[in-house]
Amino acid sequence: MITILYVDDEESLLELGKIFLERNGQFAVDIITSASEALTLIGQKPYDAIISDYQMPEMDGIELLKHVRASGKTIPFILFTGRGREEVVIQALNEGADFYLQKGGSSLAQFTELAYKIRHAVQKRWAETRLRDHERREADIINFLPDATFAIDKKGVIIAWNRAMEEMTGARPAEVLGKDHYEHAFALYHKRRPMLADLILTPDPQFEEAEYLYTHHDQRTLMAETHVERPNGTRLHIWGKASILLDEKGDVAGAIESIRDITEQKLAESELQTAYDEIAATEEEMRSQYLELVRSERQLRESEEKYRELVETANSIIIKWDRSGIITFANEFALQFFGYTREELIGRSVMETIVPATESGSEKDLTRMILDILNQPDVYVVNENENVCKNGTRVWIRWHNKPIFDNRGEFAGLFSIGTDVTGRREIETALRESAAKYQGIFAAESDGIAVVDRETGIILECNDALAFMHGYLKEELPGQPITVLSAESDATSAAIAGATPFIRDRYHKKKDGNVFPVEITVNPTRLQGREVLIGAIRDVTELRRSEEALQQANRSLALLTNVTRHDINNQLVALNGFLELLHEKVRDPALEEYFVWISQVSTRISSMIQFASTYETVRKTHPLWQDIRALAETTARQVSLGKVIIKNEIPAGIEVFADPLFLKVFYNLVDNALRYGEKLTFIRFSFIERDNAGGVIVCEDDGEGVPEASKEKIFDRGYGKNTGLGLFLAREILSLTGITVKETGEPGKGARFEITVPRDTYRFTGKS
Numbered sequence: 001m002i003t004i005l006y007v008d009d010e011e012s013l014l015e016l017g018k019i020f021l022e023r024n025g026q027f028a029v030d031i032i033t034s035a036s037e038a039l040t041l042i043g044q045k046p047y048d049a050i051i052s053d054y055q056m057p058e059m060d061g062i063e064l065l066k067h068v069r070a071s072g073k074t075i076p077f078i079l080f081t082g083r084g085r086e087e088v089v090i091q092a093l094n095e096g097a098d099f100y101l102q103k104g105g106s107s108l109a110q111f112t113e114l115a116y117k118i119r120h121a122v123q124k125r126w127a128e129t130r131l132r133d134h135e136r137r138e139a140d141i142i143n144f145l146p147d148a149t150f151a152i153d154k155k156g157v158i159i160a161w162n163r164a165m166e167e168m169t170g171a172r173p174a175e176v177l178g179k180d181h182y183e184h185a186f187a188l189y190h191k192r193r194p195m196l197a198d199l200i201l202t203p204d205p206q207f208e209e210a211e212y213l214y215t216h217h218d219q220r221t222l223m224a225e226t227h228v229e230r231p232n233g234t235r236l237h238i239w240g241k242a243s244i245l246l247d248e249k250g251d252v253a254g255a256i257e258s259i260r261d262i263t264e265q266k267l268a269e270s271e272l273q274t275a276y277d278e279i280a281a282t283e284e285e286m287r288s289q290y291l292e293l294v295r296s297e298r299q300l301r302e303s304e305e306k307y308r309e310l311v312e313t314a315n316s317i318i319i320k321w322d323r324s325g326i327i328t329f330a331n332e333f334a335l336q337f338f339g340y341t342r343e344e345l346i347g348r349s350v351m352e353t354i355v356p357a358t359e360s361g362s363e364k365d366l367t368r369m370i371l372d373i374l375n376q377p378d379v380y381v382v383n384e385n386e387n388v389c390k391n392g393t394r395v396w397i398r399w400h401n402k403p404i405f406d407n408r409g410e411f412a413g414l415f416s417i418g419t420d421v422t423g424r425r426e427i428e429t430a431l432r433e434s435a436a437k438y439q440g441i442f443a444a445e446s447d448g449i450a451v452v453d454r455e456t457g458i459i460l461e462c463n464d465a466l467a468f469m470h471g472y473l474k475e476e477l478p479g480q481p482i483t484v485l486s487a488e489s490d491a492t493s494a495a496i497a498g499a500t501p502f503i504r505d506r507y508h509k510k511k512d513g514n515v516f517p518v519e520i521t522v523n524p525t526r527l528q529g530r531e532v533l534i535g536a537i538r539d540v541t542e543l544r545r546s547e548e549a550l551q552q553a554n555r556s557l558a559l560l561t562n563v564t565r566h567d568i569n570n571q572l573v574a575l576n577g578f579l580e581l582l583h584e585k586v587r588d589p590a591l592e593e594y595f596v597w598i599s600q601v602s603t604r605i606s607s608m609i610q611f612a613s614t615y616e617t618v619r620k621t622h623p624l625w626q627d628i629r630a631l632a633e634t635t636a637r638q639v640s641l642g643k644v645i646i647k648n649e650i651p652a653g654i655e656v657f658a659d660p661l662f663l664k665v666f667y668n669l670v671d672n673a674l675r676y677g678e679k680l681t682f683i684r685f686s687f688i689e690r691d692n693a694g695g696v697i698v699c700e701d702d703g704e705g706v707p708e709a710s711k712e713k714i715f716d717r718g719y720g721k722n723t724g725l726g727l728f729l730a731r732e733i734l735s736l737t738g739i740t741v742k743e744t745g746e747p748g749k750g751a752r753f754e755i756t757v758p759r760d761t762y763r764f765t766g767k768s
Helices: 011-022 035-044 061-070 086-094 107-144 163-169 183-189 196-201 205-211 263-267 269-295 297-302 304-313 332-338 366-375 422-444 464-470 489-498 541-585 589-617 628-638 662-676 726-735
Strands: 002-007 027-032 049-052 077-081 099-102 148-153 158-161 214-217 221-229 235-246 252-261 317-322 327-330 382-388 394-405 411-420 448-453 459-462 502-509 515-527 530-539 624-627 645-648 654-658 682-690 694-701 740-743 752-757 762-764
Touching (some): 002 011, 002 035, 002 107, 011 027, 011 107, 035 049, 035 061, 049 061, 077 086, 077 107, 086 099, 099 107, 148 163, 158 183, 163 183, 163 252, 196 235, 196 252, 304 332, 317 332, 327 332, 422 530, 448 464, 464 502, 489 502, 515 541, 541 589, 624 628, 628 654, 654 694, 662 682, 662 694
Parallel strands (some): 002 027, 002 049, 049 077, 077 099
Antiparallel strands (some): 148 252, 235 252, 317 327, 317 411, 382 394, 394 411, 448 459, 448 530, 502 515, 624 654, 654 762, 682 694, 740 752
């Protein structure tokens, strides 16, 4: 209900106005005939709006308005008078009146209009008040961020400057807000230049390369590191991250940048690693909350409701509690986590609900701890303690606490954000308990062994061999990310996410920076409900050297073989030439049979040399995905079919992972059918998918077929009427990727070769 003070020296008009305004129940109207007495009432009782006549004895409506505004009150003020002079209207509006309404005419009409103007003015003032409250909360949120953070609009005007930014630069918000011309850069670098927030709005790759140690872009963020020279001669190493800000329409409205001084981290990184677990967990929590706040910033600017929606939907425990320990707010995530309804939790003490009296095991007095937090909130910005759910389940929460102060600047309570670290605590406990069990195995194993948290990539435990292999002391590695050992950190992160079971080729780096090859075997398992990876890492430097030596020997042998084949072919050409000359001069029918034999032997020798050349390429090249329908079509174009028809019934878009000589298999099958099919009229290629056996490529014809006794022998080297090498080579090529071939046709009705492809070595691409 809207409360109104109505001031007029005419009592009859006051009574009439009160009746008209209060009749629909929307207004509560106090009436008074004196402007000076009205000032007294305004000081004693809050009103939502003031209605005043203009011409009154002692003090007129304009003077009353001046007194109200001079007191600092922004309460809506409506001048309701019979005087309609233009100069009165202008003076009233200039002095801060919200509306001017002239008396006269129908009472119903004029009081209806007056009620409308009251509602409009009050609702406008309420909206302005909510907006100011929202902007203050928004500033509190940004100030709560631990990193130095500022924001600019599209024109480069500074629109936000948090407390951490003030501490880093010495520039107060009042000195920089609303300024442009790279004022934000001048505060930090002491020169006017683009920063990351500017570069994400207007990219300049050359400037980035010149001014930053490195930059990393993705769709909406830009990260970089650089050095800052301070006036006192010191040098800071800072990390920064900028992100685009969008308005309610999804258009770019500006950019926000967070800056962190990482000088100490860079100078004393080995010492900081002992605290890495806590830092990494805190950083991840704050980054997650920060990103959530950034994504929701434009909603926060619109209304308090959108701010509440952000808190309610956050995937973190968020509560507010007053200086007495009474919970005044809990978001939906907190209610679900602890198992309470809002009615059961709000208004009750934390000690009665989510904090037990003592800590399990240690019997630590948690009641005393809560009192200490309330008495010394600055000391407990971060704390980790045991909590309890409604059903009695004990959980460990890591809390980040921000003191809340009232309008007088006095401590009023805490805004706390919590993260469930029960799993981490259980893993730590389990690792300590199980250390004795596997420490002996770790110590005796010559390969390096590491236990890694799959979610965070943090090394939980390792053996001496792993530390020695990488040039570290054993106690230096637990708590560090596994990527600190890798020279290919992105590939290592991807392998952890996918739990790749075996990695043959990976390069690791020692503490001194030297790089060496390793093989890694990974076994995923669960420890206290959390996924961990147990990796065995082997230094294969000597193995790779041996492989390189073997490859060099093979290359030398291949060179010798090529030279030898070339020389033999030359001698065969000479032999065949002399044989033809001898045949022309010696026309003795009794010797003709010998000439034929010699010619056939020469041809077989040539075929064997060609086979040796082809076979030498097997296993030399990596398998690749090949379209089997296209292979059948290529084969049909390369052979002389005569009247025989090739029917290609393989569906389009099927690929098989096989040796590049896979085409040779198709060719040899067709060549074999043409040579021995006799009554052959067609050759058909098709594909069958079987549930358990994988896929089957079928090559069948209507020729003579293969005798039962020869179905396996035809794949032996040298078997057959020609060279006896074609089907032998086909089986060798297929075996490289686990593919098998067999003949299943019925003798006298045609040959049928079935090539069975394992399920993981064929795929449907959808291409036609």
